[in-house]
Amino acid sequence: MFGNNFKNRITRSVATNAAILALATMAHATNVACVGNSITEGYGIWADKKYPDHLQEMLGNDYTVTNFGVSSMTFAGEKIKGGDNNSSYWKTEKFKAALASSPDIVVIELGTNDSKYFTDKCIWEGAERYNYLYNQCEKSQLYSDYEALIDTFAHLPTSPEIFATLQPYSNNCDWGIMDTAIVSQINPIIKETAVKKGVNIIDLHTLFQTPAWFLADSVHPNASGAQELAKIVNKYITLAKPSIAQNGATLSVQVNGNSYGVRWYKDGKIIEGGADKTSLTVSETGTYSALVKVEEGNDSWLLSEKIEVKDLGSGITGIRPAKKTAQPKLRKLHHKVDVKGRAVDSRPKSR
Missing domain, CATH: 3.40.50.1110 (SGNH hydrolase)
Structure with missing residues (x-):
């Protein structure tokens, strides 16, 4: 016992x-x-x-x-x-x-x-x-x-x-x-x-x-x-996010089903001047993503996974999502935040 x-x-x-x-x-x-x-x-x-x-x-x-x-x-x-x-x-x-x-x-x-x-x-x-x-x-x-x-x-x-x-x-x-x-x-x-x-x-x-x-x-x-x-x-x-594949200098966005509109971004900024097709020819390295209109009957768009383009070679490089920097899971901020999202120093100021 x-x-x-x-x-x-x-x-x-x-x-x-x-x-x-x-x-x-x-x-x-x-x-x-x-x-x-x-x-x-x-x-x-x-x-x-x-x-x-x-x-x-x-x-x-x-x-x-x-x-x-x-x-x-x-x-x-x-x-x-x-x-x-x-x-x-x-x-x-x-x-x-x-x-x-x-x-x-x-x-x-x-x-x-x-x-x-x-x-x-x-x-x-x-x-x-x-x-x-x-x-x-x-x-x-x-x-x-x-x-x-x-x-x-x-x-x-x-x-x-x-x-x-x-x-x-x-x-x-x-x-x-x-x-x-x-x-x-x-x-x-x-x-x-x-x-x-x-x-x-x-x-x-x-x-x-x-x-x-x-x-x-x-x-x-x-x-x-x-x-x-x-x-x-x-x-x-x-909903599954669109992904991007690289083939040399060409990026292609891949979605489940059809896409009804695309906007491309480099390093977080929209690429102006006709970057609105499912494929994009790039001339610079960087981090790319695409915003994709995912349905025909409404105006909903989803942002793709990111891909880091390190080279513009002619070989097929496949899908290479950009590595996401790990962020700490903070339950509480240890500083004050103003209404614009900026950190505010809460330490007493010297007189």
Whole structure:
């Protein structure tokens, strides 16, 4: 017979090992930061699961998904024409928390409220409604602010993979949110900036329009819509990335199925002047990647794996992904971070 002391030691050992295993699983989980406005936060479905909650279930225990959504927020910066922007996501504590979360993946769902800058007035219940944000932000500023938002996350120590979402259908005249402004103004800003910076694009506007998925306000997902939204985001996060093969001085992007558009990048910068085919002839060594439109029916794009071109010989060199520098998995930043993503020295200053 084994004594009680032996049994206690075995029990403690099992519990300790289980705890170590749980911590190890958490330490290696892929952090997903869901950045966004009320669509992400889950406005109107307070007692139900929000889209990041469903995304967590779909991705499983290898991922940790956190909801950093804040209602009414814009991607426009802290200052707009005429003064402070009290609706700026840049000013929120959730933005600072998202930066400090050491994300491996960032999904940026912002822009619906920025459409208000382009809505002057409309007829609501027989009366004209004027939008309080109309014309308070220059379009050029929106381009620069969205680019800065991408850069702020991209320059974190974890070098996260970024998914920019084209904003879903929204139409509520009383709030100054008009789908015409989203289609003609906001989504082109998001797409053009995402293509320039070489980040993934999820076309929520095409993929999330089913009326049964919305609350009565025609802006926010209902409980079932939140799940459908999560399915769309999950699909593109987990979809196989395009890869690149090298044959001498020719690079070819390879995708599962067809590609419906390509943009090429060298050392992280878009190559201008016709670099939009599935193959690219290169004249310089460097690190190359391609952004590929992966489906015909919508405007979603995925960034390929990187390939490091070390020589331009005539032989077939095959697929050679660039070596990715290992980044520490930081659960907490040991320094303060300002809203532009820069490290701030927190040590006391000498007098």
